[in-house]
Amino acid sequence: MLQLKFGAPREECFFVGIGGYAAYNLSGTVTPASAGTFSIGSDPTDNLKALDIGLVANIGYQLENGIFFRARSQYGFTNLQPQVADPTVVLSYTPSIYTRAYSLEIGYFFGHKAKHIRHISKDDGYQDIRIRE
DSSP: OEEEEESOTTSOEEEEEEEEEEEEOOOOOOSSGGGOOOOBSSSTTSSBOSEEEEEEEEEEEEOTTSEEEEEEEEEEOSOOSOOOSOTTOOOSSOOOOOOEEEEEEEEEOTTTTOEEEEEEETTTEEEEEEEOO
16 A cells, blocks of 8 residues: 655654555355355355455544554445356346445554654765664
């Protein structure tokens, strides 16, 4: 994910990010159990496709101490509903299932205490050095 921060190091800042995701569903269940069997995979007879690919975007605010608040969105490109395998079944619609997820998050960025100092050398000019407190 490409994450951009707007602000000076070690200070409060806004950030935005965008990137892709790939997810693979390993298993699933149907509730209630009386609903029958449920299968996940790439076969047209399966109830749900296993592989999902999509886009993730976020925007947030980070405090000086590393705590952040973020709004995040996930948008899947893959239709997870396999096509109807029985050609005798006629539907008045095309079934589709797409991933759409939205979340509000509170978290902590590790390594936020890194800071930059500028070292001046007579021979080399300016040189940035990253140190940890």
